[in-house]
Amino acid sequence: MTELVSHPAHPPLAVRSVEARIIGHDAQWLRARWKIMGAGKLVVPPFAGKGRADGLWQTTCFELFLQHGDGPGYTEINLSPSERWNVYDFTARREGMAERPMPREPECTIRQGTDMAIFDAAIPAAGLPLAPWRCGFTAVIEEQGGHKSYWALAHCSDAPDFHDPACFTATIAAPTAP
Template identity: 60%
Template sequence: MQAHRLIPHPAHPPLAVTAIEARIHDDDANWLRLRWKVEGAQKLVLPRIGSKTRADGLWRTTCFELFLQPEGGAGYSEWNLSPSRRWNAYDFVEYREGMAERVVRRAPDSQVHPGSSFTIFYAAIPRSELPDAPCRMSISAVIEEEGGRISYWAIQHPNDEKPDFHDPACFVAGLAAPHAS
């Protein structure tokens, strides 16, 4: 299991959220299991829970994201996972170029558990939908709080002027190739 403390982008501070920790459980041969714990979530805005369908623009409100880039490659994938259960995945041939919806045969699953002072978001992505190679990884979150306040959280922010989760310098974590079953 990997744990990563996310930090807010300095140009977009949160209202009440005090910390976000992302955990990756990579010991399951069939699913990549992820968990984000949002501390200070009393003013967190959660989209209404709906059907598990693909949707665009999820990052405009509270959304959790995973970026994977196979070692040695320029291309990468982006997974957007919403507390609404909606999701999307995109492939890029290089930094912000050649964006296309990723072909996904089996959708990810997610659930949210709001609490009085923290919220936990769980997601599981089928391993069959992920690269079959070691990857560089970036984990992030877009957090909307009351009044429309948006903060951008990542393991690392290479640019203090504007958040950019696609920046190659954000890919600071690693994900091993899936175990052979």
């Protein structure tokens, strides 16, 4: 697991840590997991059914940014515990946004205990750009009372900006053969 850091201008209340990692990557699926410790006051959006949606970042959601090669373009994957999702391509930092076609919907589940929550996502590999990637794991965590914290591998500015390529510090290799 890779530990994410909360943005210093938006510290969490009860959440102690957020970790993320790739738990599987083959020709069919890219599987990612986020683990939240101190999740007793975590706000989990209610089930909304599968489907694309915008604005998922306005409450608890999990994101993965993938950048292939050295170019400015990248893909943003937004995943919600409500099972809503979206995938966008950008031509450069926050420019040229377009919904990326996906061959099928991602699969998402959340398991929550008294202190820990696990969010798992399986994203169809056929809908993603070719690996290897520079990657940014992120999370927006909402706690009771509407308090939000913003988690990423790195924060490089005074305000949270998950689109900053300097935050894409992890690497993901090409998928393994079946």
